[in-house]
Amino acid sequence: MAVMLAVGLWGLDRGGMWGDESVTFQVAQRTVPQIWRLLHDVDAVHGLYYLVMHVVLAVHPDEVVLRLPSVAAGTATAGLVAALGVRLAGPRVGLWAGVLYAITPMTGHYAQEGRSYALVAAGVAAATLLLVRAVDAGRARAWWPYGAVLAPTCLLHEFAVLVLCAHAVTLALWRVPRRVWSGWGRAAGAVVLLVLPLVWVSHGQAGQVAWLVTPGWDRVARLARNVVPGPEGAALWVSLLLLAVGLRARRTAAVALPLLLVPPGLLLTASQVRPLYHDRYVLYALAGASLLVAAGAGRAAGLLGRVRFDGRRVRIGGRHAHALVGVTGVLALTATFLHQLPVHRQDRSAAHRPDNLAVVSALAVRQMRAGDPVLFVPSVGRLAALAYPKGFARVRDIALRESAPRSGTLWGREATPGQLRRRLASVDRVWLVAERYALAPGWSPADPVERTKLAVLAEEFAVREEHVRDDVVLRLHVRRRAAEVPPGAATTARLPAGHPAPRRARPRPARW
Structure with missing residues (x-):
């Protein structure tokens, strides 16, 4: 836990939030009725997390505070994985499993992110430990803590419910009696019934994950590199070898292997029909890999622990061998961390x-003048202004019709195409904050408002200056003069007062 806490706090202040974190940051600072209204249309799957973060950010709204719950959850998960290893295979395996989990880069990544995935991993690890305890206790009452922990975990993210399938496989491998199945079944059924309304609502909001693609073998390989403590080279093969040896520890493997394979496997399979898979949705499966590798190392250490060095002879047993095992374990974990240090x-x-x-906001402060109108293309780019409002405090969001909190949306409601054209007709300069892909010639948005933004800028404005930071483009557009209007663009000329309007030419008859 100390190692995980140190890894989580190291570099926690990155100097900026990214898109998903900014959503957490701005939604969690809304009132509870505003959050509740939002969840009816979008992000219901993160509803409980937003309410938790509403309490956290009420203490101090800051991006470091935003990430502290994930750091705490990662720290708790490392301890729970260690406790699970102790219960299944002894203190040495538990210690190694907890440290392996703590130093894996994927763990550190999500322990420093203001989203729910680290909390979900902590809940699944706690529920798995409670599963083992309930089986060992053999009492019906022992299953209620299991259900009480797993239910809010699944409400934090509904894909955590897949761990029930992994736990069912564990019980089958252990060949538990019928009364154990009965107790687990009641707890699991209660969890499923509680999560079903969330699944129903989030199903209607599936457009949020329309950007996901059907996963192929490359995704499987990427997940394997992420969960095995040794991403490449000799470290990878050593980890895979120890993982294979860990399968011989049947009691541990019956818990760890289903946890590692079943949730990702089910989600990858379902995503062949409807893409839903992302590594972060099954972050909790990583605990299974740490347990298996540690169990394999424990079996290897057991063999080494029976070796005794007596002069030039090698005998079985001895304190020196146990000390050698301890030193070897420390050196192996240290070498693994140093190998992954660049990551x-x-x-x-x-x-x-x-x-x-934060970079987008800082660029806006330096370049924009007070009162300048600004357009966001696409409208999700407004997240920069919502996360860092000071950077856009002096400018005017010319397309915004209703703010995000008042409209119950993530980034507000915009004017209709007609209203937007009239608003843009009243200005001679406008700043564009756009994603790089949105300015590509082949990009054709489905939203008519987005099409209107690009069309009016192309017809009536010219680019005066441009600034690029990463994948964000900041452009100043100024109105063209009449002589600069490109051929084919619509123009309107004003005549002096009293001047007769020209007669319209009669249209020529169409010819076949």
Whole structure:
């Protein structure tokens, strides 16, 4: 837990939030009725997390505070994985499993992110430990703590319910008696009934994950590299070898292997029909890999622990061998962390995230004048202004019709195409904040408002200056003069007062 806490706090202030974190930041600061209204239309799957973060950010709204619950959850998960290893295979395996979980880069990544995935991993680890305890206790009452922990975990993210399938496989491998199945079944049924309304509502909001693609073998390979403590080279093969040896520890493997394979496997399979898979949705499966590798190392250490060095002879047993095992374990874990250190360092840079909204806000402060109108293309780019409002305090969002909190949306409601054209007709300069892909010639948005933004800028404005940061483009557009209007663009000329209007020419008859 100490190692995980240190890894989580290291570089926690990256100097900027990215898009998903900014959603958490701005939604959690709304009132509870405003959050409740939002969940009826979007992000119901994150509803409980937003309410938790509403309490957290009420203490101090800051991006470091935003990430502290994930750090705490990652720290708790490392301890729970260690406790699970102790219960299944002894203190040495438990210690190694907890440290392996703590130093894996994927764990550190989500322990430093203001989203719910680290909390979900903590809940699943706790529920798995309670599953083992309930089976060992053999009493019906022992299953209620299991259900009480798993229910809110699934409400934090509905894909956590897949762990029930992994736990069912564990019980089958252990060949538990019917009374154990009965107790687990009642607890699991209660969890499913509680989560069903969330699944129903989120099904109607599936457009939020329309950007996901059907996963192929490359996704499977990427997940394997992420969950095995040794992403490449000799470290990867050593980890895979120890993982294979860990399968011989049947009691541990019966818990760890289903946890590692079943939830990702089910989600990958379902995503062949409807894409729903992302690595972060099954972050909790990583605990299974740590347990298996540690169990394999424990079996290897057991063999080494029976070796005794007596002069030039080798005998079985001895304190020296146990000391050698301890030193070897420490050196192996240290070498694994040092091998992954470049990945950890890279992950603590804001540039390693999909975007950095703080950079966009700082650029706006330097370039925009007070009162300047600004357009966001697409409208999701407004998240930069919502996360860092000081950067856009002096400018006017010319397309915005109703703010995000008042409209019950993530980034507000915009004017209709007609209203937007009239608003743009009244200005001679406008700033455009756009994603790089939105300015590509082949990009054709389905939203008519987005099409109107691009069409009016192309017809009536010219680019005066441009600034690019990562994948965000900041452009100043100024109105064209009449002589600069491109051929084919619509123009309107004003005649002097009293001047007769020209007669319209009669249209020529169409010819076949």
